Amino acid sequence: MTIFRNACFLLALLLAACTPVKTLAPVTSPTLRSGELTPFTPPARITPSAASPFTPTPLPSLTPTPLTHIVREGEDMFGIALQYGLPLDALMTANPTVNPRAMSVGMRLLVPAGERPTPTVANPTPTPLPVRAGAPVCYPRLDSSLMCLVVVSNTTATAVENLSGVFRLRVNDGNMLDAPAVPLLNLLSPGNGLPLTAVILPPTPQHFELGFELTSALPVPEPNTRYLDAHIEGLEIGVAPDGLSASVKGEVVMPPTGASAQTVWVGLVALNAQGRPVGVRRWESPQPLPSGQRMAFSTMIYSLGEAIEKVEALVEARP
Structure with missing residues (x-):
């Protein structure tokens, strides 16, 4: 029995000798110097300057696109200016090479995109003089547009210039349709009446209530150097x-x-x-x-x- 146990022990030793031994790498601790501490520095925080706050870049404003009008038979430059609610001078300035008295059918005119200025302190809305506007009236035309007319009378003793106004059409649904009025001439002498006109392009309302508001009528400054006594x-x-x-x-x-x-x-x-x-x-x-x-x-x-x-x-x- 003793001999058998000795043989088993010897066999176990032989088997252990045949198994490869795994070598573990030693763990080394960092060397610490006594008496030395490394301070922690927090990251710098960026504070926006109150003197120069972030301002978003504004988007560019859209520029009104000019239109092109093709001259039809029987049209003149004044009537075309009326159609677009422009003074004649503005249409002539936009077409410097066109002779208003020699326009042919099919000629192309550049129609500038008019825009009313927004009233500010530097650009106040002029206060109209006490001139009197008659009853406005609108007439349908063959091209389905409306031609609106009103006569403004100068009851003052002062010559007036730069008349302007707005025709207001209230349609059945309660909406308002505004059409800027253009004067036939620049000058309105005392005791005379001057028509203001507007063309409303189709589609136009069939039924409406018509009104007119005078927005500008300015006295001719003295001495008068803009008009001659014809x-x-x-x-x-x-x-x-x-x-x-x-x-x-x-x-x-x-x-x-x-x-x-x-x-x-x-x-x-x-x-x-x-x-x-x-x-x-x-x-x-x-x-x-x-x-x-x-x-x-x-x-x-x-x-x-x-x-x-x-x-x-x-x-x-x-x-």
Whole structure:
């Protein structure tokens, strides 16, 4: 029995000797120096400066895109300016190579994108003078647009210029449709009436309530250097039998002294039997008019609806 146990023990030793021994790497501790501590430094915090706060870059504002108008038969530059609610001078400035008296059908005109300034302290809204606006009226046209007219009378003793206003149409659903009004001339002398017009392009409302608001009427500053003292002589008006048109002719006369007129306009307004405006027209001189000289004019004016009872003529001359 003892011999058997000795043999088993010897066999176990032999087996252990044949098994490879795994060597473990020694673990080394970092060497610490006594009396030395490494201070902890927190990361720096970025504080925005109050003197220069972050300001987001504003987006660029959109620039209104100009339009192109193709001249149709029977159109003139003044009527085209009315369609877009622009002064004639603005349309002429946008088309410096176009002769307003020699436009052909199919000609392309650049229509500037008008924009009303926002009133500020530096650009206040002018207070209109106490001129009187008559009853506004709108007429449908063959192209389904509306032509709106109103006559503003100068009851003051001061010449007035730069008239402007807004036609307001209240439609059945309660919404308001505003159309800027353009004067036939720049100058409104005391005792005269000047038509303001607007064209509302289709689609137009069939039923509406019409109103008008005068937004600007400024006194001509003294001394008056912007307008010349021209007048009309020999005015002859011939109304057609059906009352839908009238021929107008006469002469513009300049005073014997003073500057020559580089621009001469004759503004015509046709009125019905009740005194309401039914048509407008503006004649423009083809050339300057020297002082002491006279220039004949002849044109036609047409009614937008009711028969023409009479035609009134105004003149404006500028150096």
